[in-house]
Amino acid sequence: MSKLILRRIILAIGLIIVASALTFSIIAAAPGNVAALIAERKAGPSASAELVQQIAEELGLNDPLPMRYGRWFSDAIRGDLGDSLRTGKSIDQEFSERIPITAILLGGGGIIAFVMSLGIGLLGAVSNGRTVDHLLRAFALIGASTPNFFVAALLVIVFSVSLGWLPAFGGGSFVSWIMPCVTIALFPGSVLSRVVRVNLQEIMSRPFATTGFAKGYSRSSVLIYEALPNIAVPYLTTFGAQFTLMIIGSIVVETVFALNGIGAFFIEAIRFRDFISMQATLLLFIVFFVFVNLFVDIVCLFIDPRIRRETHG
Amino acid sequence: MNIKLDEPIFEVENLVIDLYAANVSVRAVDGCSFSVYPGETLAIVGESGSGKTVMTLGPLGLLPEGVSVDMKGIARSGDQNLIGQSEKSLAKLRGGNYGVVFQDPISALNPMKRIGPQLASQVFRLTGASKEKSKEIALDLLRRTGIPDPVDRYTRYPHEMSGGMLQRAMIALALAGRPRILIADEPTTALDATVQAQILELLKEIQRDENIAIVLITHDIGVVAAVADRIVILYAGRVAETGTVTEVLINPVHPYTKGLLASVPDLRAKQSELLTGIPGTPPDQSQLKPGCRFSDRCSNAIETCWQIRPTLKEIESSDGVHLVACPVEIANIKGKGNA
Ligand SMILES: Nc1ncnc2c1ncn2[C@@H]1O[C@H](COP(=O)(O)OP(=O)(O)OP(=O)(O)O)[C@@H](O)[C@H]1O
Ligand SMILES: [Mg+2]
Numbered sequence A: 001m002s003k004l005i006l007r008r009i010i011l012a013i014g015l016i017i018v019a020s021a022l023t024f025s026i027i028a029a030a031p032g033n034v035a036a037l038i039a040e041r042k043a044g045p046s047a048s049a050e051l052v053q054q055i056a057e058e059l060g061l062n063d064p065l066p067m068r069y070g071r072w073f074s075d076a077i078r079g080d081l082g083d084s085l086r087t088g089k090s091i092d093q094e095f096s097e098r099i100p101i102t103a104i105l106l107g108g109g110g111i112i113a114f115v116m117s118l119g120i121g122l123l124g125a126v127s128n129g130r131t132v133d134h135l136l137r138a139f140a141l142i143g144a145s146t147p148n149f150f151v152a153a154l155l156v157i158v159f160s161v162s163l164g165w166l167p168a169f170g171g172g173s174f175v176s177w178i179m180p181c182v183t184i185a186l187f188p189g190s191v192l193s194r195v196v197r198v199n200l201q202e203i204m205s206r207p208f209a210t211t212g213f214a215k216g217y218s219r220s221s222v223l224i225y226e227a228l229p230n231i232a233v234p235y236l237t238t239f240g241a242q243f244t245l246m247i248i249g250s251i252v253v254e255t256v257f258a259l260n261g262i263g264a265f266f267i268e269a270i271r272f273r274d275f276i277s278m279q280a281t282l283l284l285f286i287v288f289f290v291f292v293n294l295f296v297d298i299v300c301l302f303i304d305p306r307i308r309r310e311t312h313g
Numbered sequence B: 001m002n003i004k005l006d007e008p009i010f011e012v013e014n015l016v017i018d019l020y021a022a023n024v025s026v027r028a029v030d031g032c033s034f035s036v037y038p039g040e041t042l043a044i045v046g047e048s049g050s051g052k053t054v055m056t057l058g059p060l061g062l063l064p065e066g067v068s069v070d071m072k073g074i075a076r077s078g079d080q081n082l083i084g085q086s087e088k089s090l091a092k093l094r095g096g097n098y099g100v101v102f103q104d105p106i107s108a109l110n111p112m113k114r115i116g117p118q119l120a121s122q123v124f125r126l127t128g129a130s131k132e133k134s135k136e137i138a139l140d141l142l143r144r145t146g147i148p149d150p151v152d153r154y155t156r157y158p159h160e161m162s163g164g165m166l167q168r169a170m171i172a173l174a175l176a177g178r179p180r181i182l183i184a185d186e187p188t189t190a191l192d193a194t195v196q197a198q199i200l201e202l203l204k205e206i207q208r209d210e211n212i213a214i215v216l217i218t219h220d221i222g223v224v225a226a227v228a229d230r231i232v233i234l235y236a237g238r239v240a241e242t243g244t245v246t247e248v249l250i251n252p253v254h255p256y257t258k259g260l261l262a263s264v265p266d267l268r269a270k271q272s273e274l275l276t277g278i279p280g281t282p283p284d285q286s287q288l289k290p291g292c293r294f295s296d297r298c299s300n301a302i303e304t305c306w307q308i309r310p311t312l313k314e315i316e317s318s319d320g321v322h323l324v325a326c327p328v329e330i331a332n333i334k335g336k337g338n339a
Helices: A002-029 A032-044 A049-059 A065-077 A091-126 A131-145 A148-160 A174-201 A207-213 A219-256 A262-271 A277-302 A306-311 B052-058 B087-097 B115-125 B130-142 B150-154 B163-175 B193-210 B221-227 B245-250 B255-263 B327-338
Strands: B010-021 B025-036 B041-045 B069-076 B098-101 B182-185 B213-218 B230-235 B238-244 B313-317 B323-324
Touching: A002 A065, A002 A277, A032 A049, A049 B010, A065 A277, A091 A131, A091 A174, A091 A219, A091 A262, A131 A174, A131 A207, A148 A174, A148 A219, A174 B130, A207 A219, A207 B087, A207 B098, A207 B230, A219 A262, A219 A277, A262 A277, A277 B255, B010 B245, B010 B255, B025 B041, B025 B213, B025 B230, B041 B052, B041 B069, B041 B221, B052 B069, B052 B098, B052 B213, B087 B098, B087 B115, B098 B163, B115 B150, B115 B163, B115 B213, B115 B313, B130 B163, B163 B193, B163 B230, B163 B238, B182 B193, B193 B213, B193 B221, B221 B245, B221 B255, B230 B255, B238 B245, B238 B255, B313 B327
Parallel strands: B041 B213, B041 B230, B098 B182, B182 B213
Antiparallel strands: B010 B025, B010 B069, B230 B238, B238 B323, B313 B323
16 A cells, blocks of 8 residues: 555656656747847847847856756755746745635635535436436536636626626635636536536446345435445546646636736746746646645545555555 | 235236337336245246346336336235335335345445445344444344354455355345345356355245245256245246246246256266257347247247237146146147046
8 A cells, every 4th residue: 555655656756857847848949038038128129149148158048958957947846946037026936925826716616616516416316317417417518618718707797797796806805706716616517517427327327226225225325325435536536637627727717807826927927938937837737736636546545445455565 | 923924925916017228118027927925935037138137126126227117017015016106115115125135246235335334234224223233233144144254254345255255245234124025136146156055055044044035036947946946937028837846847838948947957967968958049029029929939839829928827736836828738738638
């Protein structure tokens, strides 16, 4: 068991190194020169070629790519992600201000997606084949195929503009978080509700479900007591994947609701060709992806007795 | 217990079960009747697909999801008719009154739950005993079914136990509500031969102690001969022949029964004697034709066999009631008797 976990952790670290090296080289290859950007900011649009060269030399931009990556990565491990080309502030400081905002957004969205998917999936399975089941399926299909910005716009029009119940901008009071969190949860919640529904359906045709019926359980009891524990592993695995994807959703949602989180930071970095911030944010995304999946993997190891027991010792 | 021995504990009359899946409909059970009495073992025998499972588990509402089921007829237990009950009341009736044992114990127990708690929660639900008492009863049940070291097995997951042990645990689960009737759907097919014999012995032992009625579904004539009292031979959803095991196995009358017995390997037979199978395949039950369903495979069939559906008729028997659904053979016997 502990061997298995150790192997996953080593794999995760390897994944972070490989993925960040990849993004580093892609960004390095992108058109636009960091040194030129800095020179432009210092001396205006007429910055001389010498100044650009000098800055490039100072930043080590003329060194070979692997060397630059090594330097950047070891700085990053020590907590130095460089300064934003756009604001001039250290990226560490930007992150410490922005991560809490994105954390609330993803945390709230994750909770909503969890409750929504289990609720819809179970209700669909209970009302197997009846109108409610079809309506919930239709809802999930719409939820999984409507883009975030559209959902956000719709919510703002209905709840802020027409009804005036909720503020159109997030980041303040509790209620101001409702629309951003709902928006970001709709897609994963819809996808996950289908995962719940389809897996429950499959498990209800297994012999042990029939045993449940034979024990005298009603259909909903079989669903809850016999089938539900058996979808834990596929559910959590998909939940992990969907949860990490929410960070991509945060780019749109934070922009629409004027939240100063990581997603908004990333889109600003792209807009201003702030390569340093882009690299730092992508590293953060990668670490987030890898750690969420590592966490889910380990939780699944503990949940499934077949894996837990067989790998004993 | 005030159960009359001469009254069946479970009685099925004229049962018709239609299954509708996707766009095909199948008459899986076509007018079957059988009954089982306290303390006896009724074997239900027939080829794969002949309707054994649907006929016995259908009335209890235990058919797999995904097919819609239409049932007609009577399935009586005491003064209750199971046919036409709502899902809820059927669920209530099932719990405890009917123990069910399935073919493959590893898939019939919940893989995410330990054996003991699966059992104890059922005891708790059905007997209303306290949690501690339920655990004790569950341990007793494990002991009762001959599981060695029950305290250790109590905390095991299904995948950590052998098939034979799991089938014992499954039987323990079926006994949790002290049922009067135990339905075992090929309980030994998935087990190896020595374990098979032990499980059958266990079922007999439980039957002796509790005077329980057992409905045993099997393809194995050897099993029937060893443990059953009466037998129902099912062919394509209809009863071909029924009677006591001694009578039917010694004096089979229906051509299908004869074929079935001839296809049983006889250990005493000389090696040169070839095993005889029944030529042809069972009919497609989604196409209902008049007449006897076995006629296409029957070497004795006469023209009327394809036109008139045979009914079960009682014939002379040295042991109990013997019913056969074959007018041709019955006429033969009568002919011989008169000659
Ligand atoms: N889930 C299902 N969907 C469609 N048809 C089914 C289903 N289950 C059973 N049937 C049909 O019902 C008929 C009887 O099936 P049943 O399972 O009772 O046979 P059986 O005698 O128990 O066979 P076996 O020995 O293989 O268990 C078969 O002809 C089969 O085609
Ligand atoms: Mg069967």
